[in-house]
């Protein structure tokens with residue numbers, strides 16, 4: 001007994017000594033680097049803290065004294081969204097550098113930065129600053145892919161992936177999105193409260209937006225038939241419990257955590273334990289998802305074999321297969337595991353990011369309706385008055401500059417990816433705006449998108465001359481960089497480029513450098529297509545709650561925007577899954 005206690009005692013002492021050693025080592029490293037630093041006697045990257053601190057955030061904020069909370073919050077995942085530039089102004093600037101600071105803790109040394117030079121350097125040097133292993137754990141469930149790998153393995157996959165996302169795919173995405181959005185509008189207006197006048201109210205609009213993005217990725221990505229109404233769509237295969245799209249939805253919704261639970265445990269989850277129904281569903285989805293992918297791949301192989309794809313059908317899977325088969329050198333071709341991994345990744349990386357950007361834009365347009373008037377001028381110039389005439393991708397998309405401006409402004413203030421993280425296995429010299437620094441091995445560099453996107457040296461008053469006349473009458477208490485003002489993205493007429501190009505490293509919603517998001521154009525095409533269709537005949541606003549005054553509606557929407565939660569991507573709390581959360585009532589009103 002006493003020897004057992006002794007062993008436990010020795011282990012505890014060793015653990016604490018290791019903690020103390022790492023803290024001491026990181027503080028010394030921070031001092032020698034010369035950047036501002038904060039000391040934390042905890043390990044913010046500890047997996048238990050990572051998982052528990054996010055749900056505990058509201059409670060910790062309530063119970064902790066303000067001074068402690070203000071410091072502790074910087075160790076909780078996603079703090080960038082809540083704290084904006086405060087830590088840079090309050091802690092870093094007084095120590096002599098307002099763009100970067102270090103956190104010296106009992107974990108790894110962390111460099112938090114809103115320095116465009118550091119951001120571009122780190123994202124450019126993919127061999128020195130690598131994707132961390134946690135990404136692989138969450139997103140490599142169905143095979144390693146372009147996001148979860150580094151070095152040569154990444155380079156090989158990236159080359160194939162980049163070659164398949166091309167203009168043919170953009171056209172497919174555009175047409176598919178127009179079709180899905182028409183389906184959404186038909187459903188909304190069919191059950192609409194005021195069908196005669198073409199108006200409708202629903203709490204499910206954001207769920208429907210999510211459905212658009214998942215259907216588009218299924219159709220344009222995997223060639224799965226996904227008409228808006230499921231009765232006309234994919235049939236349940238014999239021997240399966242879920243269709244491909246159902247399995248896809250369940251898997252994607254669990255990507256932030258439960259997905260790492262092994263399938264066999266999920267399938268045998270005891271019914272008396274909490275979360276039984278959801279975890280069991282996830283088990284089925286995880287089990288069936290790769291089987292569906294395999295069937296779809298075989299069908300596509302057969303189609304290629306039969307040369308049916310030459311009839312113009314173009315989806316990511318067919319392009320990936322053809323690209324893989326065109327590689328004569330086997331070492332350059334994607335393995336079966338990589339093919340499956342990348343097909344999963346396209347859906348995982350493209351679905352929520354695009355859905356959330358659309359949802360934020362809709363809430364922002366409802367909150368600031370005058371920007372809808374600004375968009376109507378463009379939409380009316382680009383779209384036929386006859387709703388049954390489909391817009392043509394190649395002529396409409398390049399001219400939709402105001403809609404793109406709304407997308408960029410939405411991504412500036414509410415980027416789905418609030419930071420990107422890289423680690424360096426070996427010591428690295430790194431250029432910063434204040435000179436070179438030496439980072440010790442195994443440091444973490446966290447590039448803070450939110451702080452970069454609010455930089456007061458870059459964003460205030462850009463392109464004021466492009467503002468509509470009513471902007472000057474706005475009585476806005478917020479500084480311009482924190483204000484939703486899409487016209488900042490429109491250059492004056494006669495400029496070489498129609499749209500504002502921010503200085504290098506200052507606007508990173510899609511990342512930067514060799515690993516920049518390959519789905520950037522896909523997301524843009526989808527965004528533009530949804531907005532064109534929704535605004536073609538309607539304006540959007542929020543349905544007031546009982547006895548709610550207009551100013552109170554605005555305050556509620558402000559609350560919705562600021563109560564966002566950084567999960568895998570930034571999400572407004574309670575807008576999806578209306579059946580459980582109640583959703584947010586939105587109204588489409590006919591404007592013609």
Ligand code: HEM
Pocket residue numbers: 146147148158345346347349350351353354357415416417420421508509510511512514515516517518519520522523524
């Ligand atoms: C508004 C929509 C989107 C946003 C804001 C977004 C954002 C990002 C960001 C920030 C990264 C870089 C992550 C890092 O460097 O750590 C990234 C990478 C990636 N994205 Fe997107 N994304 C969007 C849409 C899409 C779509 C539609 C797809 C594909 C269908 C896609 C596929 C990918 C892939 C495969 C990577 C990994 C690239 C690599 O590591 O080489 N994304 N995305």
